[in-house]
Amino acid sequence: MTELSAHLAFRRPGFDLRLRLALPGAGITALLGPSGGGKSTLLRLLAGLERPRAGHIRHRQRLWYARAAGIDLAPRRRDLGFMFQDHALFPHLSVAENIGYGLARAPDRAARVTRWIERVGLGGLAQRRPGQLSGGQRQRVALARALAPAPALLLLDEPFSALDASLRQSLRLLLQELIAETATCALLVSHDLEDARQCADRVGVMIGGRLRRLDEAEAVFAAPGDAEVARVLGWPNTLAVTRWEGRAACGPWGRVELARAPRREDSVVALLPDGPRPGARAGLAVEIARVIDMGPYRALSCRLPDRTALRIHLPRALPCPARGERTLLDVPPGCAIALPAGTAKTIQSTRY
Amino acid sequence: MSALLACSPDALLLSLRVVAVTLALLLVAGVGLGYLLSLSFPLRWLLDALVSLPLVFPPIAIGFFLLMLFGRHGVLGAPLHAQLGWELVFSFPALVLAAFIAGLPLVVKPVQSAIEGSARVLVEASYTLGKGRLETLWRVVIPAVRPSLAAGLTLGAGRAFGEVGITLMLGGNLIGSTETLSLAIYNHVLDGDFTCATRLSLLLGGISLVLFLLLRRLGRL
Numbered sequence: 049m050t051e052l053s054a055h056l057a058f059r060r061p062g063f064d065l066r067l068r069l070a071l072p073g074a075g076i077t078a079l080l081g082p083s084g085g086g087k088s089t090l091l092r093l094l095a096g097l098e099r100p101r102a103g104h105i106r107h108r109q110r111l112w113y114a115r116a117a118g119i120d121l122a123p124r125r126r127d128l129g130f131m132f133q134d135h136a137l138f139p140h141l142s143v144a145e146n147i148g149y150g151l152a153r154a155p156d157r158a159a160r161v162t163r164w165i166e167r168v169g170l171g172g173l174a175q176r177r178p179g180q181l182s183g184g185q186r187q188r189v190a191l192a193r194a195l196a197p198a199p200a201l202l203l204l205d206e207p208f209s210a211l212d213a214s215l216r217q218s219l220r221l222l223l224q225e226l227i228a229e230t231a232t233c234a235l236l237v238s239h240d241l242e243d244a245r246q247c248a249d250r251v252g253v254m255i256g257g258r259l260r261r262l263d264e265a266e267a268v269f270a271a272p273g274d275a276e277v278a279r280v281l282g283w284p285n286t287l288a289v290t291r292w293e294g295r296a297a298c299g300p301w302g303r304v305e306l307a308r309a310p311r312r313e314d315s316v317v318a319l320l321p322d323g324p325r326p327g328a329r330a331g332l333a334v335e336i337a338r339v340i341d342m343g344p345y346r347a348l349s350c351r352l353p354d355r356t357a358l359r360i361h362l363p364r365a366l367p368c369p370a371r372g373e374r375t376l377l378d379v380p381p382g383c384a385i386a387l388p389a390g391t392a393k394t395i396q397s398t399r400y
Numbered sequence: 401m402s403a404l405l406a407c408s409p410d411a412l413l414l415s416l417r418v419v420a421v422t423l424a425l426l427l428v429a430g431v432g433l434g435y436l437l438s439l440s441f442p443l444r445w446l447l448d449a450l451v452s453l454p455l456v457f458p459p460i461a462i463g464f465f466l467l468m469l470f471g472r473h474g475v476l477g478a479p480l481h482a483q484l485g486w487e488l489v490f491s492f493p494a495l496v497l498a499a500f501i502a503g504l505p506l507v508v509k510p511v512q513s514a515i516e517g518s519a520r521v522l523v524e525a526s527y528t529l530g531k532g533r534l535e536t537l538w539r540v541v542i543p544a545v546r547p548s549l550a551a552g553l554t555l556g557a558g559r560a561f562g563e564v565g566i567t568l569m570l571g572g573n574l575i576g577s578t579e580t581l582s583l584a585i586y587n588h589v590l591d592g593d594f595t596c597a598t599r600l601s602l603l604l605g606g607i608s609l610v611l612f613l614l615l616r617r618l619g620r621l
Binding site: 095096097122123124126128129130132134136137138139140149150193194197 | 521522524525526527528529530531532539540543544
């Protein structure tokens with residue numbers, strides 16, 4: 049059953065959003081995309097904090113917004129929780145008061161607040177004000193506050209963006225647990241690919257106000273759909289193809305074998321950074337332009353014959369070529385896929 | 401103090417009464433109008449312009465237009481007098497109205513800026529947590545804008561104490577009846593009594609300073 053369906057049109061100077069969205073029941077859908085793509089605007093439209101120009105929003109059998117029928121429910125009537133990017137905790141209220149803010153006055157209210165405080169690991173901090181908490185603690189308060197009223201839909205706008213890597217990791221786990229426990233349908237907007245990889249059941253990609261891809265996470269990462277979406281999903285290398293030779297993609301940068309034959313509309317080949325290996329007997333001719341030590345792996349910036357840049361990740365255990373060295377790069381067929389260019393007229397490859 | 405009271409016995413008490421009533425009105429109107437102007441609605445620009453007008457319009461001219469409006473033969477003054485027998489000009493309410501209009505933008509604008517700035521996301525958070533506008537105003541907006549409100553009220557009180565232009569036109573500067581502390585200073589200077597003018601000026605400055613410190617403390621609580 050579809051939990052939420054929306055068909056929305058929205059416009060402001062220099063920005064035009066038009067999309068159809070359908071979310072199934074419980075689980076996390078991560079929405080990725082470049083800045084200015086409309087991810088946060090979509091959340092605000094769903095929450096009723098912005099008014100669409102046209103369309104409808106239906107939650108289960110209930111219309112939240114329908115331009116044609118003159119329906120536009122206020123945010124407080126939409127049965128949703130919203131976790132804001134900068135937490136938006138009420139600075140004059142304690143942790144307990146913040147979490148209890150959205151709960152109706154009932155005899156078990158205090159007990160519910162206490163349960164949430166314990167559940168998000170903030171025991172002993174109930175009377176603290178937000179200004180007395182660390183970033184991670186504030187994030188936990190915001191998450192508990194949004195979930196405490198048991199909303200049917202939880203909207204999260206860049207919830208982990210202000211945190212360091214280790215805190216992000218622990219909060220992702222907490223979010224996953226809470227969403228599973230409460231069987232909530234969550235829509236999470238993020239710039240961070242790891243948020244989607246680690247938390248999401250489904251992944252959507254928004255570019256330029258359009259929802260370009262939405263499917264199960266595994267399916268989206270395996271088949272991005274087009275080159276622009278692939279870049280958002282962490283395929284840093286997209287090369288324009290000038291001709292196909294069977295399963296091989298050819299261009300001024302060289303030749304790469306693919307696992308599957310290209311389709312008629314494909315004009316780009318995308319290479320994963322993790323598969324290609326230098327020091328091969330045959331493959332792409334590259335010059336190592338830069339080596340960056342990333343800890344568990346080394347990031348190599350390679351220069352192709354047409355001066356296109358190629359980024360690869362080399363596990364630490366493997367021998368690493370030196371900067372300035374010329375070598376042949378073996379690209380296993382599974383590391384390369386053929387894609388259409390998307391809406392972009394030209395492929396934006398990084399060049400030296 | 402006796403020397404001060406000998407200068408203008410009623411002016412100090414009258415000014416304190418005017419400022420007290422004006423501050424109460426500014427508190428309510430400042431929050432209400434600040435919140436209203438942070439929302440989107442038709443003709444918002446007109447209300448915004450009317451509230452901001454005393455910042456740019458000469459006080460004496462505002463006083464003159466209000467006199468024309470509320471005078472016995474004015475557009476509003478005539479029906480008020482005819483129906484209720486009530487005359488606003490040259491009365492205590494006229495002094496309050498003068499101080500209120502002069503101080504209004506100084507309170508509304510900081511509150512409006514605070515709501516449109518950092519408080520906006522708190523307002524939105526409150527809405528998404530199931531609260532309506534009134535509850536949000538009471539539980540979120542007022543606590544969030546308290547420092548801005550205190551700053552605005554400080555400025556508004558200072559303006560109310562020092563108001564001359566509108567007060568002169570609407571209040572009439574009637575000694576013993578509508579002569580505020582500022583007007584008393586003005587009158588003593590006209591009479592050449594610089595001793596009294598100096599004493600009252602120092603008193604006015606002292607009161608303003610105490611009020612400033614009090615309201616600043618209130619904003620920090």
